[in-house]
Amino acid sequence: MSWHVLGAGSLGSLWATRLFRAGVPVQLVLRNPQRLAAYLQAGGLTLVEQGQSERYAIAASDLSDPAPIARLLLACKAYDAVEAIAAVAHRLAPEAEVILLQNGLGSQDEVAQQLPGRRCLPASSTEGAFRDGDWRVVFAGQGHTWIGDPIDVTPPTWLSDLQRGQIPHTWSPDILGRLWRKLALNCAINPLTVLHSCRNGELVRHSDEVEALCAELVALLIGSGQAEAARDLRHEVWRVIEATAANYSSMYQDVASARRTEISYLLGYACAAAEQAALQLPHLQAVHQRLLAHLDRHGLPRH
Ligand code: NAP
Numbered sequence: 001m002s003w004h005v006l007g008a009g010s011l012g013s014l015w016a017t018r019l020f021r022a023g024v025p026v027q028l029v030l031r032n033p034q035r036l037a038a039y040l041q042a043g044g045l046t047l048v049e050q051g052q053s054e055r056y057a058i059a060a061s062d063l064s065d066p067a068p069i070a071r072l073l074l075a076c077k078a079y080d081a082v083e084a085i086a087a088v089a090h091r092l093a094p095e096a097e098v099i100l101l102q103n104g105l106g107s108q109d110e111v112a113q114q115l116p117g118r119r120c121l122p123a124s125s126t127e128g129a130f131r132d133g134d135w136r137v138v139f140a141g142q143g144h145t146w147i148g149d150p151i152d153v154t155p156p157t158w159l160s161d162l163q164r165g166q167i168p169h170t171w172s173p174d175i176l177g178r179l180w181r182k183l184a185l186n187c188a189i190n191p192l193t194v195l196h197s198c199r200n201g202e203l204v205r206h207s208d209e210v211e212a213l214c215a216e217l218v219a220l221l222i223g224s225g226q227a228e229a230a231r232d233l234r235h236e237v238w239r240v241i242e243a244t245a246a247n248y249s250s251m252y253q254d255v256a257s258a259r260r261t262e263i264s265y266l267l268g269y270a271c272a273a274a275e276q277a278a279l280q281l282p283h284l285q286a287v288h289q290r291l292l293a294h295l296d297r298h299g300l301p302r303h
Helices: 010-021 033-042 078-091 107-114 159-164 175-195 200-223 233-243 250-256 267-276 282-297
Strands: 003-006 026-030 045-049 052-056 059-062 069-074 092-100 119-125 128-133 136-141 145-147 169-171
Touching: 003 010, 003 078, 010 026, 010 045, 010 052, 010 069, 010 128, 010 136, 010 159, 026 033, 033 045, 033 059, 069 078, 078 092, 078 107, 092 107, 107 119, 119 175, 145 175, 159 169, 175 200, 175 233, 175 250, 175 267, 175 282, 200 233, 200 267, 200 282, 267 282
Parallel strands: 003 026, 003 069, 026 059, 045 136, 069 092, 092 119, 145 169
Antiparallel strands: 045 052, 119 145, 128 136
16 A cells, blocks of 8 residues: 655655655655656655765655545645645545644644544654755654554554654654643743744753743643643753754744744644633743744744
8 A cells, every 4th residue: 555645845755765765655745736847857856864865766646636545644834734635635545544744733633623534643753854955855863753643542554664664663652642742842942942043052041931931831731631741841841952952943943044933833832722721821922922023023924
């Protein structure tokens, strides 16, 4: 059974190339005939790994292709997920499974609502990749991917494909807890790096703000029924800041490159969840407002 990978961006390409070179059937679903023509012209997807680049001529089609899809890796940004899935929903076989690579929270529910009866499996990844050109992906950081299903804890049979492709992964019976934990880490670090225009490690100079956010995020996780994800959050935030001290956060990089951020699915989601749980989290809300104002000043979308 073939994998369809929608979105030949950084993570989508990283998955598609590793599956393809391991002999797992895979094909790309590209945005439109123009993107498909450009891809065919390039002759495939190039993976750059440890300084070596290799091109893989993976089959591709565009969204208008009518062929049915049984297994879909949705590899676009969170803010594109609903529109992208709407474009292929009619092609999904009744027993189709959809793996969701989006960061943050919120998009997974939006997608699942459009696909009643289909199995939707959110993933959370610490792998790092970026594009250094069209149809080229650089594997920048080894990492791990957790995959789960909030409704059914039975592992899917296709995990063996990931094994074959040497995609490090773990089946997670508590994928929502993982996504919440990652969201909390992101909310404690990324917005402050944008507001202070600094690397992660420089947040030690703003430790009062980090501490205040950690305390509120713990309250938010507990108030949202995610007590496990709240455990030792503060320690992990400081551990991540130390371990990634020289890095610029993904949100910092998005703003610096004038790219749309995933704010609605990160800090925006956290603030909405706080309101829903009737929690007053003034620091979180203030950072959200400051970040929105910052995006306004840079002419970037607020959502
Ligand atoms: P990306 O490089 O921007 O790639 C997204 C891809 O989706 C683009 O190729 C885009 O196509 C495609 N796309 C969007 N809408 C589409 C549509 N309607 N039809 C077809 N293709 C469509 O993004 P990314 O960095 O891979 O990130 C994907 C998700 O993974 C995000 O939520 C991100 O936060 C998460 N993540 C990324 C990393 C990483 O290291 N990159 C790590 C962990 C998590 P075009 O090229 O035509 O615009």
